[in-house]
Amino acid sequence: MKIAVCIKRVPEMDVKFRIAASGTAVDETGLKFDMSDFDGYAVEFALQLTERLGAGEVVVISLGPDAVQETLRKALSMGAARAVQLKVDSIPADGFAIAQALAAELKDGGYDLVLFGKHAADSASGAVGLMTAELSGLPMVHACTKLTIEDGKGTARREVEGGAEIVSFPLPAAASIDEGIARPRYPSLKGIMAAKKKPMDVKPAQLGAARLAITKMELPPERQAGRIIGEGAAAVPELVRLLREEAKVL
Amino acid sequence: MPSTSDFYDIDSVLSEEERAIRDSVRRWVDERVLPIIGDCYVQGRFPKELVPEMAALGVFGANLPEQYGCAGLNNVSYGLIMQELERGDSGVRSFASVQGALVMYPIFAFGSEAQKTAWLPKMASGEVIGCFGLTEPDFGSNPAGMITMAREQADGTWILNGAKMWITNGSTARVAVVWAKTNGDTDASSIRGFLVPTDAKGFSARDQKGKLSLRASDTSELVFSDVHLPADAILPGSGGLKSPLMCLTQARFGISWGAVGAAMACFEEAASYAKNRVMFDRPIGGFQIQQQRLAGMLTGIVQGQLLSLHLGRLKDAGTMTPQQVSLAKRSNVSMATDVAREARRLLGAVGVLAEYASMRHMANLESVYTYEGTHDVHSLVLGQAITGLSAFS
Numbered sequence: 001m002k003i004a005v006c007i008k009r010v011p012e013m014d015v016k017f018r019i020a021a022s023g024t025a026v027d028e029t030g031l032k033f034d035m036s037d038f039d040g041y042a043v044e045f046a047l048q049l050t051e052r053l054g055a056g057e058v059v060v061i062s063l064g065p066d067a068v069q070e071t072l073r074k075a076l077s078m079g080a081a082r083a084v085q086l087k088v089d090s091i092p093a094d095g096f097a098i099a100q101a102l103a104a105e106l107k108d109g110g111y112d113l114v115l116f117g118k119h120a121a122d123s124a125s126g127a128v129g130l131m132t133a134e135l136s137g138l139p140m141v142h143a144c145t146k147l148t149i150e151d152g153k154g155t156a157r158r159e160v161e162g163g164a165e166i167v168s169f170p171l172p173a174a175a176s177i178d179e180g181i182a183r184p185r186y187p188s189l190k191g192i193m194a195a196k197k198k199p200m201d202v203k204p205a206q207l208g209a210a211r212l213a214i215t216k217m218e219l220p221p222e223r224q225a226g227r228i229i230g231e232g233a234a235a236v237p238e239l240v241r242l243l244r245e246e247a248k249v250l
Numbered sequence: 251m252p253s254t255s256d257f258y259d260i261d262s263v264l265s266e267e268e269r270a271i272r273d274s275v276r277r278w279v280d281e282r283v284l285p286i287i288g289d290c291y292v293q294g295r296f297p298k299e300l301v302p303e304m305a306a307l308g309v310f311g312a313n314l315p316e317q318y319g320c321a322g323l324n325n326v327s328y329g330l331i332m333q334e335l336e337r338g339d340s341g342v343r344s345f346a347s348v349q350g351a352l353v354m355y356p357i358f359a360f361g362s363e364a365q366k367t368a369w370l371p372k373m374a375s376g377e378v379i380g381c382f383g384l385t386e387p388d389f390g391s392n393p394a395g396m397i398t399m400a401r402e403q404a405d406g407t408w409i410l411n412g413a414k415m416w417i418t419n420g421s422t423a424r425v426a427v428v429w430a431k432t433n434g435d436t437d438a439s440s441i442r443g444f445l446v447p448t449d450a451k452g453f454s455a456r457d458q459k460g461k462l463s464l465r466a467s468d469t470s471e472l473v474f475s476d477v478h479l480p481a482d483a484i485l486p487g488s489g490g491l492k493s494p495l496m497c498l499t500q501a502r503f504g505i506s507w508g509a510v511g512a513a514m515a516c517f518e519e520a521a522s523y524a525k526n527r528v529m530f531d532r533p534i535g536g537f538q539i540q541q542q543r544l545a546g547m548l549t550g551i552v553q554g555q556l557l558s559l560h561l562g563r564l565k566d567a568g569t570m571t572p573q574q575v576s577l578a579k580r581s582n583v584s585m586a587t588d589v590a591r592e593a594r595r596l597l598g599a600v601g602v603l604a605e606y607a608s609m610r611h612m613a614n615l616e617s618v619y620t621y622e623g624t625h626d627v628h629s630l631v632l633g634q635a636i637t638g639l640s641a642f643s
Contacts, residue, residue, distance in 0.1 A: 073266070186306075189312055193267065
């Protein structure tokens with residue numbers, strides 16, 4: 001079982017973001033970066049699968065500048081066998097350009113399964129996995145909350161409005177991973193040391209032409225201060241009136 | 251504005267591995283220690299269930315070589331691990347300090363190859379827990395006066411008699427590194443280290459009751475009554491008081507980092523509370539008196555972080571001296587006790603609750619201030635380094 005996991009380096013989300021002077025990007029000053037959460041679940045799932053089978057190889061792939069090597073090494077420290085950096089100076093906003101680079105890398109890799117996070121924590125477009133699968137001619141299941149691989153076949157569960165659907169597909173295939181599938185392990189200290197010695201291929205990304213560009217970024221509007229309309233049961237009619245007429249939530 | 255959790259951007263002078271190691275242990279502490287540690291403290295219970303997880307992470311003896319099943323990290327990485335563990339609780343850090351610096355280190359430094367191969371991998375994997383017996387009921391700051399005695403028998407085996415006190419991990423340990431004088435010689439030069447299995451006949455451990463500090467840690471009194479030890483129980487490379495003091499230098503190095511972690515936890519809690527707690531219609535963080543508190547706390551923490559980091563670089567370069575370790579232990583633990591107390595005060599009434607960490611750290615740090623060389627004894631070590639005059643003799 002040879003598994004590729006495509007991962008993205010994203011800013012840690014527990015900070016207040018600022019927009020850069022260009023107006024089209026986040027100001028990265030002082031930000032810390034890590035592997036996108038959903039990508040971490042995908043790496044963990046892949047590792048657990050190969051460990052359970054007792055055979056196979058997990059390869060992690062990331063597109064970006066040299067800083068992504070740190071994120072790739074984190075996946076190596078968790079247990080991935082080798083890493084590939086598809087080198088670009090900056091990550092394009094157009095997922096289709098990225099998908100073409102990933103598809104070119106995956107083409108002759110002989111992968112049985114290609115995994116993605118369901119979307120990146122920063123751009124949240126969820127498009128790269130789907131487009132990469134399409135370009136690679138692979139069946140693709142988006143946002144799996146369960147995934148079983150057995151006898152050359154896969155079965156996945158997806159949460160849909162009011163329920164779930166179970167789908168099956170032949171290998172080779174692609175899937176993107178929702179939360180709840182596997183909790184990423186803590187990279188062990190030995191794993192972190194071993195990661196330095198694992199292979200890291202650096203190659204230029206064969207990006208497609210970018211057809212989308214970000215023209216403007218905006219922060220959400222400042223929240224208005226709340227107001228207290230009264231206390232106790234006497235305030236209820238007025239609260240209901242405001243919720244209906246002003247907030248329009250009833 | 252720089253983040254107050256790393257105000258001097260120390261991350262920028264750590265290597266990628268050092269940061270990765272710190273982050274892995276930090277996440278483990280956040281997810282596995284912090285949710286339970288307040289209750290453990292109140293119950294007076296060491297969270298033993300975390301030992302296998304700590305072992306899987308690789309924190310035990312993390313700066314010892316890979317050939318003995320350890321992670322082979324540098325000393326800055328080791329220090330960062332201690333910082334993060336004590337950000338959780340001094341008891342959790344103490345457990346790891348004792349296992350690594352006070353039991354695995356002497357086996358590594360003074361043990362035979364057979365002892366190293368027999369014990370170190372099992373201790374790195376957490377299969378065997380160890381404790382360290384130096385302090386006695388009447389000999390704390392003056393370990394040279396110890397009365398525990400090992401006598402060699404005609405067949406080369408040993409008989410051990412005596413008692414040790416304030417022994418972290420004493421009731422959980424499977425092996426104790428016990429320091430004893432030998433063959434009736436009351437001079438400190440006769441001190442040797444022994445590996446004592448805790449199931450040996452005549453060995454008993456009794457929990458220290460009534461602690462108001464380090465409540466999430468096992469502390470015991472050990473009694474040896476004609477404990478018969480095989481000839482190979484002795485650590486062949488050990489000799490004189492210098493040997494246990496070398497172990498303490500290792501442990502104190504880790505403590506100097508750990509105390510910074512405890513201070514960081516208190517500061518984060520106080521800063522967050524100050525920004526959210528409203529009194530007189532505004533957050534208390536807007537009042538000058540709390541701002542002065544927070545400014546003093548942050549200054550102490552940054553000084554401590556820089557001190558420990560530089561000490562770690564000296565240790566990695568092989569030039570660190572025990573006196574430098576004394577200064578760092580003394581300064582950082584004292585800083586942390588002050589930060590914890592100020593944090594507790596800033597928290598007002600809720601600061602006395604176990605739900606908040608500051609008072610737990612404040613109480614823990616009183617033990618840390620007192621153990622591994624009291625604050626005062628480290629003053630005397632430094633006094634001797636400065637004047638060339640020993641206050642002890």
